[in-house]
Amino acid sequence: xxxxxxxxxxxxxxxxxxxxxxxxxxxxxxxxxxxxxxxxxxxxxxxxxxxxxxxxxxxxxxxxxxxxxxxxxxxxxxxxxxxxxxxxxxxxxxxx
Amino acid sequence: xxxxxxxxxxxxxxxxxxxxxxxxxxxxxxxxxxxxxxxxxxxxxxxxxxxxxxxxxxxxxxxxxxxxxxxxxxxxxxxxxxxxxxxxxxxxxxxxxxxxxxxxxxxxxxxxxxxxxxxxxxxxxxxxxxxxxxxxxxxxx
Numbered sequence: 001x002x003x004x005x006x007x008x009x010x011x012x013x014x015x016x017x018x019x020x021x022x023x024x025x026x027x028x029x030x031x032x033x034x035x036x037x038x039x040x041x042x043x044x045x046x047x048x049x050x051x052x053x054x055x056x057x058x059x060x061x062x063x064x065x066x067x068x069x070x071x072x073x074x075x076x077x078x079x080x081x082x083x084x085x086x087x088x089x090x091x092x093x094x095x096x
Numbered sequence: 097x098x099x100x101x102x103x104x105x106x107x108x109x110x111x112x113x114x115x116x117x118x119x120x121x122x123x124x125x126x127x128x129x130x131x132x133x134x135x136x137x138x139x140x141x142x143x144x145x146x147x148x149x150x151x152x153x154x155x156x157x158x159x160x161x162x163x164x165x166x167x168x169x170x171x172x173x174x175x176x177x178x179x180x181x182x183x184x185x186x187x188x189x190x191x192x193x194x195x196x197x198x199x200x201x202x203x204x205x206x207x208x209x210x211x212x213x214x215x216x217x218x219x220x221x222x223x224x225x226x227x228x229x230x231x232x233x234x235x236x237x
Contacts, residue, residue: 027116027119030227033216041209
């Protein structure tokens with residue numbers, strides 16, 4: 001009985017997996033952003049500097065977009081999981 | 097510490113959630129070190145005499161990772177490009193021909209580097225805030 005409420009294949013189990021996946025994605029993004037610039041200086045001028053800045057900006061924009069996406073997905077999954085737990089609590093409490 | 101043989105590893109959800117906080121904090125610490133080096137360069141842009149002799153040499157911080165521990169490391173090296181020679185016979189550090197060797201610091205380059213470091217610091221702070229919000233949300237479940 002309990003297995004049917006919390007076990008593999010249930011909604012809560014799937015949502016928990018979703019939360020863990022979002023956490024892992026967030027960790028990867030954090031690692032990429034933390035690596036960031038390898039040095040305190042971008043040597044050279046003109047084309048080299050422009051290219052380095054463009055790459056850095058592009059990479060940063062991509063990572064920040066991925067971060068926003070992950071955060072929203074995490075929030076949505078957490079809300080669904082909370083609703084699911086509320087339903088389970090209600091079912092256990094109102095057993096007649 | 098090694099995991100016991102035959103026992104499945106225990107999931108550490110809190111550690112998974114706290115991980116990005118530590119990573120972002122190390123990223124911010126690295127950018128702060130970069131900013132420190134850049135501000136030192138700007139502060140010494142006019143220094144023509146140092147304890148080592150000669151004008152100040154521009155410093156560049158290089159970020160890396162310790163191959164053994166995986167911890168982030170920062171090495172500071174000197175930019176060995178020669179500084180500009182300026183004719184100023186009245187300067188106390190002028191040579192016999194009246195030329196003074198200026199530090200090889202270019203204010204524009206330093207400002208660009210400073211902006212990049214600042215932007216990266218902000219990005220790390222944003223990731224940190226997101227991790228904190230996610231952790232709080234998980235605790236509310």
